[in-house]
Amino acid sequence: MLGDDDMADFSMDEFYRGESMNAYRFFGAHPATEDEAGIVFRVYAPHAWQMEVIGDFNGWNGWNHRMNKVNSGVYELYVPEARVGQLYKFRVYQQGGNVVDKADPYAFHSQLRPDTASIITRIKTDSVFDDADWMASRSKCYDRPMNIYEMHMGSWKRPYGKSVADGAAQWFRYDEVAEDVVKYVKENNFTHIEIMPLAEYPFDGSWGYQVSQYYSATSRYGTPEQLMKFVDTCHRGGIGVIIDFAFVHFVSDNYSLGNFDGTALYEYPPSDVSQSQWGSYNFNLSKGDVQSYLMSCAAFWLDVYHFDGIRMDAINNGIYWMGDKNRGVNDRSVDFFKKMNYNLDHTFHNVMLIAEDSSDYPGVTKPVEEGGLGFDYKWDMGWMNDTLKYMKIDPLWRRGSHNLINWSMAYFYFERFILPLSHDEVVHGKATIVQKMFGGDYHNKFAQVRTLYTYMMTHPGKKLNFMGNELAMFREWDETKELDWFLLNEFPMHKMFHDFFRDLNALTTKNPAFYEKDYEEGGFEWIDADNADQNMYAYYRITDGQKYAVVLNMSPVTRENFRMGVRDDCTLTEVLNSDNQCYGGTGVLNPQPIKSEPICHNQWYHSVTFTLPPFGAVVFEVTDTPKPEPETEEQEEEASEPKETAQKADETAKVENT
Numbered sequence: 001m002l003g004d005d006d007m008a009d010f011s012m013d014e015f016y017r018g019e020s021m022n023a024y025r026f027f028g029a030h031p032a033t034e035d036e037a038g039i040v041f042r043v044y045a046p047h048a049w050q051m052e053v054i055g056d057f058n059g060w061n062g063w064n065h066r067m068n069k070v071n072s073g074v075y076e077l078y079v080p081e082a083r084v085g086q087l088y089k090f091r092v093y094q095q096g097g098n099v100v101d102k103a104d105p106y107a108f109h110s111q112l113r114p115d116t117a118s119i120i121t122r123i124k125t126d127s128v129f130d131d132a133d134w135m136a137s138r139s140k141c142y143d144r145p146m147n148i149y150e151m152h153m154g155s156w157k158r159p160y161g162k163s164v165a166d167g168a169a170q171w172f173r174y175d176e177v178a179e180d181v182v183k184y185v186k187e188n189n190f191t192h193i194e195i196m197p198l199a200e201y202p203f204d205g206s207w208g209y210q211v212s213q214y215y216s217a218t219s220r221y222g223t224p225e226q227l228m229k230f231v232d233t234c235h236r237g238g239i240g241v242i243i244d245f246a247f248v249h250f251v252s253d254n255y256s257l258g259n260f261d262g263t264a265l266y267e268y269p270p271s272d273v274s275q276s277q278w279g280s281y282n283f284n285l286s287k288g289d290v291q292s293y294l295m296s297c298a299a300f301w302l303d304v305y306h307f308d309g310i311r312m313d314a315i316n317n318g319i320y321w322m323g324d325k326n327r328g329v330n331d332r333s334v335d336f337f338k339k340m341n342y343n344l345d346h347t348f349h350n351v352m353l354i355a356e357d358s359s360d361y362p363g364v365t366k367p368v369e370e371g372g373l374g375f376d377y378k379w380d381m382g383w384m385n386d387t388l389k390y391m392k393i394d395p396l397w398r399r400g401s402h403n404l405i406n407w408s409m410a411y412f413y414f415e416r417f418i419l420p421l422s423h424d425e426v427v428h429g430k431a432t433i434v435q436k437m438f439g440g441d442y443h444n445k446f447a448q449v450r451t452l453y454t455y456m457m458t459h460p461g462k463k464l465n466f467m468g469n470e471l472a473m474f475r476e477w478d479e480t481k482e483l484d485w486f487l488l489n490e491f492p493m494h495k496m497f498h499d500f501f502r503d504l505n506a507l508t509t510k511n512p513a514f515y516e517k518d519y520e521e522g523g524f525e526w527i528d529a530d531n532a533d534q535n536m537y538a539y540y541r542i543t544d545g546q547k548y549a550v551v552l553n554m555s556p557v558t559r560e561n562f563r564m565g566v567r568d569d570c571t572l573t574e575v576l577n578s579d580n581q582c583y584g585g586t587g588v589l590n591p592q593p594i595k596s597e598p599i600c601h602n603q604w605y606h607s608v609t610f611t612l613p614p615f616g617a618v619v620f621e622v623t624d625t626p627k628p629e630p631e632t633e634e635q636e637e638e639a640s641e642p643k644e645t646a647q648k649a650d651e652t653a654k655v656e657n658t
Contacts, residue, residue: 055088094262309352
């Protein structure tokens, strides 16, 4: 529970230096004590010449509630008649003579747009959370499965019969939808939920990426306590929860942070870097008080709401001035990211810090102690762009773009990547994932999207998919409408794709070969990365005691008696085939285990022959046959033959297939 007694650990010196992580325990509106009535208000406005508290408790007239300036920058007032649940604002007498009513920058709850007042709130956590076991055992998931379901809280499902004009009733509350969400993501073998931004924001169409109140859980979906219940329900169901956040820029609306005390308190002074390309203000991350505001905000969401991680939006715009590499690195912002990540990582147990960064800035996921930015993960935007570009190409010409697929492994180990197919890829005329597939034939689009997802889910790295991707929706996402759930009942192809998606997730989250060594080079090995003529790729996923072979056919041709070199004497057993009729395919399968055969009378290098379905993906479990111990010098020399023999075998197989 947060009360006025929590201010004991707060230091203004740390706040000014940009080292505070608990400013929310001091600033804002706090009940005086458990036993004493009234509220203590504190606000940071160093350049204001007068401050007043206005609200329900004084008829919004602040003449007798003038705040006291207790030091250089902080105004404070105890209001005995104020109560939890009442509305309030700060009346700011700014430098320059303007008088503006501002929402509390540290308010824990705020009115729903178009209203803008702050709400006095007592934060209680002890009566909500029952997730101690989860919090103690959670992991950063480097060697565990992490399959993220990205969702927009207001458009996953909506109450029937409600429209935008109906106001807040158009949405389910946080706690109302919690049980359904947990059940659904578990059935579909997701391990985590990433919720699009929940800090209060005025414009629905910004999806929460242009924030007005950084400490307020949006009133669209209920109260802070109801959001806590949502997170607690997820944790008790074994599902982690990541919150999305925009720490680089904020809304320009007059009631929010901009020009707060008559000066650029939170933003850059008027210049060509003060506003972002979205029309919002850029945070001045070089200032200690701004750093403390944001670092405390990140700590607040992890501390109070028990979120397991924060995905930080538009980090590229913080690394480079205005997100433009040609303008150079913003060293102060980079230093802030390092400081914030280091402090969060050392304060909260196994919290995940995720960067949405489209740049090639090095060391984003390297520890701060080693010169990196200290994020745990980075979205692989290059993988996303290259893969979707390839899938749009006519298969006749894909051979010329073959490296769009195999290039990802050339740089993969430079950072700790998450592979995203996020909300940004299914809006604003970009088309949904299934619509991006080449051609206009309905069945071929589904065949290709099944192969795409097999590639994605068996590729090294953690995974993220936006809600609706698992339904193969043809309609772009719209924040005012719920997902097209009717597809599962009315259109068999969508139901079969959903079944495939669920089974693929099960395979890749329940077998350690697909996640345990995601970021170790021994966990992945190309079998054939260069078969451009046949639009084919093959690779192993490996961990101790387990191996799988994945073969992708990006062409519409069925390849019978397809021969592929393998290094060892082994048996391949098909465990997933995207062309299975139960998934909407044509039924080109390999029902029997496939035993390898020696190549060129060499018992140490083998090949396998199988059928590769059109636009299909096949996953085989590989069982190795133990090699006999060499008995003669001749056998020892044969056993130590270089790897080139296997490569020649692959080339031989490639020629025979052609």
